[in-house]
Amino acid sequence: MDKDIAKQVAERVNAARLLESVDALAAFGARDDGGVNRPALGERDIEARRFLIERARALGCSVSVDACANLFFRRAGDASLAPVMSGSHIDTQPTGGKLDGCYGVLAGFEVLAALNDANIRTRRPLEIAIWTNEEGTRFSPGAMGSSAFVEPSRMTRYADVRDADGITLSAALETHRQAFPSLAKRDSKDAAHAFVELHIEQGPQLENANVPLAVVSGIQGVRWYAFHVKGTAAHAGTTPMPLRRDAMTLAISLHQEIESIARELGQADTRVTFGRWNIEPNSINTIPSSVTFTVDFRHPDPHVLAAFDEHANAIAQRHNVRIEAMFSHAPVAFDTTVLSRIQAACHALDARSLPLTSGAFHDAMYLAQHCPTGMIFVPSRDGISHNPAEATDAEHLVLGARVLAHCLTTLCND
Amino acid sequence: MDKDIAKQVAERVNAARLLESVDALAAFGARDDGGVNRPALGERDIEARRFLIERARALGCSVSVDACANLFFRRAGDASLAPVMSGSHIDTQPTGGKLDGCYGVLAGFEVLAALNDANIRTRRPLEIAIWTNEEGTRFSPGAMGSSAFVEPSRMTRYADVRDADGITLSAALETHRQAFPSLAKRDSKDAAHAFVELHIEQGPQLENANVPLAVVSGIQGVRWYAFHVKGTAAHAGTTPMPLRRDAMTLAISLHQEIESIARELGQADTRVTFGRWNIEPNSINTIPSSVTFTVDFRHPDPHVLAAFDEHANAIAQRHNVRIEAMFSHAPVAFDTTVLSRIQAACHALDARSLPLTSGAFHDAMYLAQHCPTGMIFVPSRDGISHNPAEATDAEHLVLGARVLAHCLTTLCND
Numbered sequence: 072m073d074k075d076i077a078k079q080v081a082e083r084v085n086a087a088r089l090l091e092s093v094d095a096l097a098a099f100g101a102r103d104d105g106g107v108n109r110p111a112l113g114e115r116d117i118e119a120r121r122f123l124i125e126r127a128r129a130l131g132c133s134v135s136v137d138a139c140a141n142l143f144f145r146r147a148g149d150a151s152l153a154p155v156m157s158g159s160h161i162d163t164q165p166t167g168g169k170l171d172g173c174y175g176v177l178a179g180f181e182v183l184a185a186l187n188d189a190n191i192r193t194r195r196p197l198e199i200a201i202w203t204n205e206e207g208t209r210f211s212p213g214a215m216g217s218s219a220f221v222e223p224s225r226m227t228r229y230a231d232v233r234d235a236d237g238i239t240l241s242a243a244l245e246t247h248r249q250a251f252p253s254l255a256k257r258d259s260k261d262a263a264h265a266f267v268e269l270h271i272e273q274g275p276q277l278e279n280a281n282v283p284l285a286v287v288s289g290i291q292g293v294r295w296y297a298f299h300v301k302g303t304a305a306h307a308g309t310t311p312m313p314l315r316r317d318a319m320t321l322a323i324s325l326h327q328e329i330e331s332i333a334r335e336l337g338q339a340d341t342r343v344t345f346g347r348w349n350i351e352p353n354s355i356n357t358i359p360s361s362v363t364f365t366v367d368f369r370h371p372d373p374h375v376l377a378a379f380d381e382h383a384n385a386i387a388q389r390h391n392v393r394i395e396a397m398f399s400h401a402p403v404a405f406d407t408t409v410l411s412r413i414q415a416a417c418h419a420l421d422a423r424s425l426p427l428t429s430g431a432f433h434d435a436m437y438l439a440q441h442c443p444t445g446m447i448f449v450p451s452r453d454g455i456s457h458n459p460a461e462a463t464d465a466e467h468l469v470l471g472a473r474v475l476a477h478c479l480t481t482l483c484n485d
Numbered sequence: 486m487d488k489d490i491a492k493q494v495a496e497r498v499n500a501a502r503l504l505e506s507v508d509a510l511a512a513f514g515a516r517d518d519g520g521v522n523r524p525a526l527g528e529r530d531i532e533a534r535r536f537l538i539e540r541a542r543a544l545g546c547s548v549s550v551d552a553c554a555n556l557f558f559r560r561a562g563d564a565s566l567a568p569v570m571s572g573s574h575i576d577t578q579p580t581g582g583k584l585d586g587c588y589g590v591l592a593g594f595e596v597l598a599a600l601n602d603a604n605i606r607t608r609r610p611l612e613i614a615i616w617t618n619e620e621g622t623r624f625s626p627g628a629m630g631s632s633a634f635v636e637p638s639r640m641t642r643y644a645d646v647r648d649a650d651g652i653t654l655s656a657a658l659e660t661h662r663q664a665f666p667s668l669a670k671r672d673s674k675d676a677a678h679a680f681v682e683l684h685i686e687q688g689p690q691l692e693n694a695n696v697p698l699a700v701v702s703g704i705q706g707v708r709w710y711a712f713h714v715k716g717t718a719a720h721a722g723t724t725p726m727p728l729r730r731d732a733m734t735l736a737i738s739l740h741q742e743i744e745s746i747a748r749e750l751g752q753a754d755t756r757v758t759f760g761r762w763n764i765e766p767n768s769i770n771t772i773p774s775s776v777t778f779t780v781d782f783r784h785p786d787p788h789v790l791a792a793f794d795e796h797a798n799a800i801a802q803r804h805n806v807r808i809e810a811m812f813s814h815a816p817v818a819f820d821t822t823v824l825s826r827i828q829a830a831c832h833a834l835d836a837r838s839l840p841l842t843s844g845a846f847h848d849a850m851y852l853a854q855h856c857p858t859g860m861i862f863v864p865s866r867d868g869i870s871h872n873p874a875e876a877t878d879a880e881h882l883v884l885g886a887r888v889l890a891h892c893l894t895t896l897c898n899d
Contacts, residue, residue, distance in 0.1 A: 272723065273720060273723045274719075274720060274722075274723030274724055274725075275719075275723075275724065275725075275728050276723075276725060276728075279728060291722060293722065295769055295770075305688075305689075305868060306687060306688060306844060306845060306870065306871075307756060307758035307760060307781040307783070307844075308688075308705060308707065308756055308781075308783050308843075308844030308845045308846075309686065309687045309688030309689075309690075309756075309843070309844035309845050309868070309870075310688055310689065310756070310844070310868060311688070311689070311690060311753070311756070312748070312755065312756065312757070314689050314690075314693060314868070317758075319759055319760075319762070323737055323740060323741075326737060327737070334726070339725070341726065342721060342722055342724070342725070342726065343726070344721035344731075344769075344770065344771075344772055345733055345773075346721060346733075346764075346767070346768050346769045346770060346771050346772065346773060347764070347767050347768060347769050348733070348762060348764045348767065350760075350761070350762045353760070353761050353762065354760050354761060355709055355758075355760045355761050355779045355781055355811070356709075356758065356760060356781050357758075357760050358758055358760065359759075359760060365769045367721040367722075367769055367770050369721070369722050397769070429722075429723070430720060430721075430722030430723035430724070431720060431722050431723050432722075454719060454723070454724060454728070456720065456723075457720075
């Protein structure tokens with residue numbers, strides 16, 4: 072019976088209404104090049120929030136806010152049951168597109184509307200959330216809202232973070248409070264029943280496989296290292312090859328060794344990037360005396376990440392090179408029950424899907440610490456994101472929203 | 486008989502006087518760290534020139550100057566015969582040492598004194614030269630004085646070159662004229678009989694071989710190329726390895742290919758340096774979209790240089806990478822007769838020597854276009870040069886001056 076209801080709701084997803092909402096939201100902070108620039112808690116973001124609060128109220132939702140200005144749009148169910156949650160973020164990169172984050176929020180709104188249109192009351196309440204400052208470009212780090220939601224003590228640390236103009240997060244939150252003085256307070260002390268985030272892939276895999284959906288099984292863990300390689304500067308003309316201590320030659324041999332071990336350890340799931348290089352003295356006719364390069368290694372398996380840590384340190388030690396651990400984040404495995412509901416939704420709607428691990432971070436990474444969580448991806452054209460050219464075919468946007476509608480309805484009736 | 490005379494002169498080289506003169510000259514522009522900072526035609530250089538002009542006159546030499554402020558200290562011989570020339574430069578790098586250039590000039594002065602002490606009149610006149618602005622750090626390019634001496638038309642181009650303070654070479658030359666208004670004019674229309682330059686090696690080979698002298702057979706040719714490698718920037722987390730176009734990965738494979746072909750073509754004489762790298766966007770978690778790196782390739786054999794040009798261009802074409810030819814200079818082979826006189830001097834004085842090709846440029850590179858030319862190297866401690874730590878053992882400095890005295894005397898009596 073639930074399955075039939077879920078399918079009904081999915082069928083009520085209105086393609087025109089969904090696509091129109093993408094353009095409507097993109098108007099707040101629209102760039103001349105078709106992109107969007109909407110910093111978290113800035114004037115445009117507050118206007119966009121006002122627009123969505125009004126839409127949510129028109130859909131019959133109650134609206135609440137928490138200490139980090141996360142907004143919650145709640146469609147009523149049995150108030151004694153934990154709600155099902157969905158949503159994403161609406162802040163953008165300075166040269167961002169219309170879809171990153173926004174699509175997940177707007178598809179959630181479309182599910183609210185479809186439930187209304189189908190005239191269905193779910194057992195559990197459904198909450199669509201807007202998480203504050205996911206991009207991390209105005210205030211660092213990213214995913215502030217979702218991480219503070221799951222662990223409110225983080226607010227102590229976040230409060231004094233300043234943006235490039237010296238404005239603290241506290242001050243920006245106060246501006247937000249003044250803009251929306253009457254919103255009810257929401258706290259996170261009661262866990263949700265589940266959280267599902269729908270997002271664009273921000274990579275090329277779905278397009279490359281010509282598959283419209285991914286059931287996202289987790290988020291890769293990441294390690295950032297810097298290798299500091301020392302040599303001896305000397306004259307390019309007078310120093311015979313066997314007498315050189317060329318820091319770049321050693322750095323390149325480390326690069327080859329690290330890349331090779333990274334691919335061997337992680338196989339097809341390995342992502343390894345040597346993105347930043349600093350060469351001294353960086354002169355055409357002087358042998359490099361010092362090279363620093365970074366390694367970004369990602370993998371979904373914590374054992375592979377641990378093995379990479381060991382190898383990276385052993386390589387550095389063997390070559391007498393200083394290694395600096397810059398950042399690390401454990402992989403997140405999403406909840407198998409939630410994933411099976413997403414998978415079932417795909418089946419019910421005859422939508423082909425791939426299992427995929429997310430290479431980028433998302434709010435769902437933190438929500439997974441709070442409640443059973445899963446994600447759905449739709450394709451990114453040419454794999455492009457964080458760019459005005461960010462795009463997804465309309466049919467994929469609609470299909471993603473239908474699958475979201477299906478699985479949220481199912482979860483709400485658990 | 487000449488051999489006996491040459492040996493007599495070599496034996497008159499006075500170690501204490503030579504070593505004292507090194508310290509005396511180093512006082513002009515002395516740095517607190519023991520090094521020397523004496524930009525070409527600056528106040529300190531003019532003071533140093535005045536000091537040497539007075540010394541030369543005290544030794545009975547006539548002094549002349551040419552259009553590029555090169556100074557010539559002439560010990561008389563048969564005025565109808567072409568003179569033998571020696572010398573080097575006395576300008577330094579901003580953080581230079583006491584020996585680079587200065588040693589060759591001062592050893593020449595020591596030969597003048599030794600000839601006087603031996604009371605010998607040579608057939609040919611002997612001229613010790615100070616070549617202006619060899620380092621090229623005040624006015625670019627380097628070796629201005631020697632290149633203008635052998636090709637005076639270059640002065641038209643050099644005249645307007647400005648130093649970092651906007652002072653033109655013309656203005657600096659005028660300052661020099663005003664400092665020494667009464668010097669006779671010297672022009673280069675009559676070729677010299679020979680030019681011999683004594684210099685520190687500025688590299689580690691003599692020290693490494695534990696040999697005190699090198700008979701320098703020539704100066705390597707050089708090729709400077711830049712390779713401009715393009716890729717596609719993408720997210721380090723979301724882009725699978727097989728779908729990447731990583732500019733650094735391609736640049737490193739080009740580096741490996743170029744280094745391998747350079748070593749294969751040039752064998753032990755190859756010098757290949759990848760000194761300057763520019764990576765874009767140079768961000769830890771973004772796949773590099775663009776890498777430019779330089780190649781400095783040096784070899785004494787013009788055929789090897791030509792083969793390298795061909796291979797470098799073919800590699801660039803094969804990988805669809807833009808290659809930019811930045812600079813090239815043909816190798817210089819010194820005169821075999823002059824080299825045999827240097828070799829004979831080493832034998833006569835029981836001094837061990839190696840044949841060596843110079844990896845650095847010297848004034849002798851240009852003089853070789855003017856007259857039969859050769860060079861002698863003494864060791865550089867730890868191969869260090871262009872540095873306050875630049876040093877050569879006293880016994881090596883003395884031995885070099887003795888060999889110079891021997892071969893200049895022989896050449897003067899040709």
